[in-house]
Amino acid sequence: MKLANLNTKKIVLLAFLLLLGVVLYFVMFVSDIPVTTPNVNEKTLGSLEQEIGFISNRWGDSMEVESNRLVVPEIRGQESSNHIEIFFNRIKSRANEPMSPIFFLAGGPGSSASEVAQGKYFYVFEALAAYADVILLDQRGTGLSLPNLACRNNLSLPTDITQDVQQAILQNVEESVGACGAEFKRMGIDLRGYNSTESAMDIDEIRKVLGYERISLYGYSYGTELAQHYLRRFEHRVDRLILAGSLGPDHGVKMPLDVQAQYETMDSLIKQDKRLSHYIPDFLKLVRTTHNKLQTTPQFIQVPMQDAFDDEGIEQFIGNVVAKVRPTWDMTLTHDHLQMIISDKVGQDYWISRLPEIYYNMSNNEYRFIGNQLRNFRRRRLPNAVFFTVNAQTGYSDDRWQLALDQSKEGVFSHFGISYGRYRSVTDALGVSKRQGMNEPVYSSRPVLLISGSLDGRTPHRLTRELAMRFANSRSVMVTNRGHNELMNNDIFDAMVLFLKDSLRNDTILHRDIQFRNPVPYRYSMVDTLMNDMATATVENAMKRHRTLYYQYLNSTEYDFDTSVRPFYDLAERLHSEKKFSELAEITQYASQKYVDDPYLFFYLALAHEQLGNHELAIEAAEQALQIDYFEGNSRVLLDRLIDR
Numbered sequence: 344m345k346l347a348n349l350n351t352k353k354i355v356l357l358a359f360l361l362l363l364g365v366v367l368y369f370v371m372f373v374s375d376i377p378v379t380t381p382n383v384n385e386k387t388l389g390s391l392e393q394e395i396g397f398i399s400n401r402w403g404d405s406m407e408v409e410s411n412r413l414v415v416p417e418i419r420g421q422e423s424s425n426h427i428e429i430f431f432n433r434i435k436s437r438a439n440e441p442m443s444p445i446f447f448l449a450g451g452p453g454s455s456a457s458e459v460a461q462g463k464y465f466y467v468f469e470a471l472a473a474y475a476d477v478i479l480l481d482q483r484g485t486g487l488s489l490p491n492l493a494c495r496n497n498l499s500l501p502t503d504i505t506q507d508v509q510q511a512i513l514q515n516v517e518e519s520v521g522a523c524g525a526e527f528k529r530m531g532i533d534l535r536g537y538n539s540t541e542s543a544m545d546i547d548e549i550r551k552v553l554g555y556e557r558i559s560l561y562g563y564s565y566g567t568e569l570a571q572h573y574l575r576r577f578e579h580r581v582d583r584l585i586l587a588g589s590l591g592p593d594h595g596v597k598m599p600l601d602v603q604a605q606y607e608t609m610d611s612l613i614k615q616d617k618r619l620s621h622y623i624p625d626f627l628k629l630v631r632t633t634h635n636k637l638q639t640t641p642q643f644i645q646v647p648m649q650d651a652f653d654d655e656g657i658e659q660f661i662g663n664v665v666a667k668v669r670p671t672w673d674m675t676l677t678h679d680h681l682q683m684i685i686s687d688k689v690g691q692d693y694w695i696s697r698l699p700e701i702y703y704n705m706s707n708n709e710y711r712f713i714g715n716q717l718r719n720f721r722r723r724r725l726p727n728a729v730f731f732t733v734n735a736q737t738g739y740s741d742d743r744w745q746l747a748l749d750q751s752k753e754g755v756f757s758h759f760g761i762s763y764g765r766y767r768s769v770t771d772a773l774g775v776s777k778r779q780g781m782n783e784p785v786y787s788s789r790p791v792l793l794i795s796g797s798l799d800g801r802t803p804h805r806l807t808r809e810l811a812m813r814f815a816n817s818r819s820v821m822v823t824n825r826g827h828n829e830l831m832n833n834d835i836f837d838a839m840v841l842f843l844k845d846s847l848r849n850d851t852i853l854h855r856d857i858q859f860r861n862p863v864p865y866r867y868s869m870v871d872t873l874m875n876d877m878a879t880a881t882v883e884n885a886m887k888r889h890r891t892l893y894y895q896y897l898n899s900t901e902y903d904f905d906t907s908v909r910p911f912y913d914l915a916e917r918l919h920s921e922k923k924f925s926e927l928a929e930i931t932q933y934a935s936q937k938y939v940d941d942p943y944l945f946f947y948l949a950l951a952h953e954q955l956g957n958h959e960l961a962i963e964a965a966e967q968a969l970q971i972d973y974f975e976g977n978s979r980v981l982l983d984r985l986i987d988r
Contacts, residue, residue: 376724379490381530382425386414391552398432398457398479400465402976404983408432408479413552415483415545417536425533429545430487432456433553434468434477442843443559443582444476446546450564450588452539452734453727455486459563463974467831470973474843475559482569483545484537484729490530492537492732494523494725502674502721505641509679509759516763521772523728534775537729538736539592543573550580559583559843564802564827565733568592571785578787585839587794587830588690588802589810593784596739596747597761597801602689603754605800606630612824612857613699621900622703622862629702634755637678644714645671651718672718676710682760684716689761690801690827696859703862726764728773735770738777784813791817792842794835796825798857818842819850824857833973858907866903869910873930874917882929893937908938915947927951935967942968946978953985961985 396410410432417425436444447468449459456479460468468477484492498519501511524534550558559582562570567586574581610626613619623629648666688694701713747758763769791814795807804821811817820838822830834853841847869892876885896904911934918927928951935944949964962985968978 376493376495378495379492379530381490381527381532382417383414383428383489384426386426386428388414388416388426389548389552390414396432398460398465400461400463400976402980404465404976404980406434406465406469408434411549413545413549415548417533419541419544424536425531427483427536428489429483429549430457430481430489431549432460432479434472434479436472436474436476438474442475443557444478444553444555445471445559445561445585445843446478446480446549448480448546448560448562448566448569449482449485450562450566451485451727451730452482452565452569453485453492453730454565455481455488457481457486463831463976466974466976466979467836470836471561471839474840478549478553478558480546480549482542482729484732485727490527490532492527492532492534492728494520494728495526496522497722497724500680500721502676502680502717505675505677508677512679512683513759513763513766513768516766517769517772519725520728520731520769523725524731524773527728528774534728534732534773535736537732538775538778538781539569539572539733540576540736540778540781542569543576546573547577547580556580557582559585561585561839562587562589563830564588564590567802568594568737572781574787574789575785578789581787581789583843584789584791585794585842586791586810588799588827589793589795590802590806591784591810591813592737593740593743593782594802594806595734595737595782596743596765597686598747599750599754599756599758599761601803601805602686602756602761602800604803604805605689605695605798606755608798609695609698613859616859617898617900618902619699619859619862623699626699626702629706631755633702633705634678634681637676637681641675641677642710644674644676644710644717646674646711646714646718647671650711650715672714674714674717674721676713676717679757679760680717680720681713682757683763684713684720686756686761687720690799692798692826692829695798695800695826696857698859700860700862730764731770731773732775734765735767735773735775736778737781739765739782786813788815790842790845792839792847793817793819794830794838795819795821796827796830797821797823798825799827801827818847820853821851822853822855824855831974833971836973858909861902861905863902865905866901869905870913870917872904873910873914877926877930882926885930886933889933908934908941908944911938911944915944919947919950922954924951924954928955928957940971942971942975942978945971946975946981949978949981949985953981958985958988 392412394410396408397405398408399405413429414426415429417427447456449456460479468479471477481488484490496519498515500515504511527534557580560570560573567589568591570584570586571592606627613623613626648670652661705713747762751758793807793811795804797804807819811819820835838847838851873885873889876888892904893906897906915927915931928948931944931948931951935948938944945964945968949961949968952961952964962982965978965982965985968975969982
């Protein structure tokens, strides 16, 4: 009897801990999106509220701006239209004679300039203000504009079936999008008002209320399409356009062979890498084999439950409790799931660098990484509803849709995996439909700068070449071995400034290297080896050891030692955490001479000199980091701190 009572108590305690863990998880880590303000009908159309505000980035830097809220109709030409609010910040130029103001248009659709400014583009906008006023627009339905159409519900993609997977996924997407739209409709929001034409007219109302005669537009991804919608209606108000990661209004449907072309470029790069090609001699064959295998035999995956939680603090405790009851996530990975995951990340440079490793591991029946991706993807939050309303109303031609279907038969990648969110049955769930003429291409003689990456599978360089034919006065900057989200560096910014000054005379190719992740672990740890040398001998011995290992293994076909710059990041972090600042200064000084184009080594060198009291040397190192990368946030904050002393 006592034993039974003891077991009962254990079960009750375990159940309590599980409940506590789940409650804590949802309270602390699953914060819900607040209900939006549906309209500002109490405010007068055309009214503008201005105040001094601040924007800040993730490094803690802040900048004074002029914050504005402009009241516009939800649907122009409709007498009973709601009044909505467009939020934008203005960074006033520091120039005595500023150029035409630059309006930044974020991508998505659904992203906002307020979000973008929280990262390194904070420094891009700050730098552009040396030449012109910079307007950071939260397009209607996004960011701090009202209403904000962020969907508050998640997908619930099936991961336990192997038959009719596409149909089941599409049904869930349709239901989820429909539920998001229904909530906004109950609030009286008219989703027909959230499209590129209305946004273009918002831009012109802002232009007029701020008193600008002509403006320049700087668009990124979807923002390049919005810029062209503005150009279509208000060409006489446009001075210049900068389009990065570009697509036209007629390019809404993604092409499977564009992703295939990205992989073909990667295959040629892998073949030039002696070490990587030793393990992956034919990347395209590996990709085809992996996808074909999943088409015939979906893979059952068990991912450790604790992978969903951080490995420290309260989240580790919650993970431990939950794992007692449910040790694994059990899922079935199908070809369609893999296509969706890969297509979702096809433009991210970090993901591109990992793709050879991911496919190699799957070919060796190691699915933990991709299993965790699927675990996150199946319950991902829907994008902002503007993504669907804009795509629905811009639409696409039947011919382009059919071309995408035909290309699915030619290559590895399917139209469904790339464009499931653009299916008409999905966008129809919102009750909005295509508007006539919105997906027509735009032609112009206004000066245009087109910026692209050779590894961009989302807005491929092919589209840039196509757009260049539509703009009689265009220039281009193409960055080799870069994807969709790394289209800003010192050279690109300098080219942008030259373009704004009408001094960029030629098309430019910027050559950059790519470092693919190794498909197998290194046999030996470079960090541990160098740390051991420093502990048993001197830093000089460690540097000599690195030089020896570097030249011995640089051209090896095996992953014995990592001869890239990456071990020095880990080494610097370890030395910094152990407060070994003299060693940190010596080792980063050595590494910065070998890897001369790496800003992070100079950042760590500056940190070391700061702690050692070498004020001038710290400033010099931080400035060197920023000469390599104007927009490296850690070095920016450090330099400001050093100068303020």
